[in-house]
Amino acid sequence: MRLIIISGLSGSGKSVALNTLEDTGFDCIDNLPVDLLGAFGRHITELGEDAANQRYAVGIDARNQPEALARFPSILDGLRELGIHCEIVFLDADDQTLLTRFSETRRRHPLSDRDTSLSEAIQRERLLLEPLHERADLTVDTTRTTVHQLRDLVRERMVRAPFELSLSFESFGYKHGLPPDADFVFDARCLPNPHWEPELRQLTGRDEPVQAYLDQQPAIAEYFEQVRTFLANWIPSFQRENRSYLTVAIGCTGGQHRSVYLAERLGEHFRAERGPISIRHRELV
Template sequence: MTAQANAAPPLVIVSGMSGSGKSVALNTFEDLGYYCVDNLPAELLPEFVRRILAGDNAPEKIAVGIDARSLGDLADVPEALSQVGAQGLDPKLLFFDTRDDVLLRRYADTRRRHPLSHLGLVLADAISLERQALKPLRRIADHVLDTSDLNIHQMRRHILTQYGLSGAGLSLLFESFAYRRGLPPEADFVFDARVLPNPHWDARLRPLSGRDAGVRDYLEAQAEVAAYVAQVQGFLDAWLPKLRSETRSYVTVAFGCSGGRHRSVYLAERLARHCRETGWAEVAVHHRELD
């Protein structure tokens, strides 16, 4: 059955200032199962969508990056979005913005070249020209995210909660973290995994993370871990359904350990899988120290 016979997939257009976090966003969308294409000329968007929906294995979700690297095409974006809408999709434009002083600092720190530097402009002038060119897109954006005061982890978490979780009913976000870097302030439930055996002390496992089979096998062979998981599962099974309400869109369940690489990551993945298997439709995972 082709995609036309099913509901049209979500389509997110990612745009904004160079250096504001668009690459982080597209990488996060890819982690969420979106089919991602970066730097697509705006005039090709309607044909791209038509072709991808006509295939037998059409993606369930699509994210497309359109920005100043296609400077001459930006005027075509509103018309392209209109044509995509005529194909039955409801495209959402997510615009990333950042203050000029922060952009200057980020480029100085990374020593990357601005996409418009080929015009012979100094960095400040290239940023100014790009901002002027992107004004029409910022005006029509469905959502503008100012990343001036956000780090990479905060940007990823925003994408996860806004786009990985639909908000239809109660959605769950499982997060891992390192205690030495502080508790995630947005967590609703926090479970301390530092009481469990630590794979860090095994030289073979130290470079790995809780997503790797070696670490999983090590932890699942420990009786303490099995008891811990069973008790947390029982707690979540009993109390998460009681949090459903019309005013609450998602709940964050956080697991912490010393370094945020092994035990907490394993538990976040394990409990997220458990919740999916027990019928929760909207479940996302965020590893603060890895992502």
């Protein structure tokens, strides 16, 4: 059986993720007290064959007592000893984005009160949830992600068979910072840049003229082949360790041309070999 634990900062999209899983057939519980997680795990294992192929998801957040959140790692170990395939997905966003989202929705942060500002509540929440963040199998940064994009990401990465590795390729621009959820980061800034071709500047790596330009560059072909070989050699090792998620990020200066082109090519190559693959372009809206 499979259990996904959804956690993260208030305003980062936890409810969207949990609702999406419910829509795809997961049995979901929101705001489960951490101390009841072990009892829930024992209950579903006692169901035997009736639950063997079931999929469950629970939401755990900072509304729990701090002492209970600190006990989470040992509770998680107990669940895995029961034979439950547990995955922790942690949703995050930068502080300014969270502040803006609460301001726009006029919702109250669960940890804020007359003596605690919204900014202080966010920082306190980060500290409280650190035991879950440290054990996360997948961290999703929703700073630049819309609700629709988050729903698609959940469907692409989480709705799959247990023990099947979820592989994702993500392009990004270094001038906007590194993606916090990346397992491997490849730097493509050394490659020929279509930005300096006036007719290609406003296009992206998904457009045929840019692809044709990069297809003609020997350095691009060599770079692609070396990254492809590296991943082909090492992905099986992650699978043997029962890894649930693997995110490969490719960056260039602005995240518009080279990184997009390479993420698309790598994603399509491994999709043909492995089946469903997620491809995301962080800087393209």
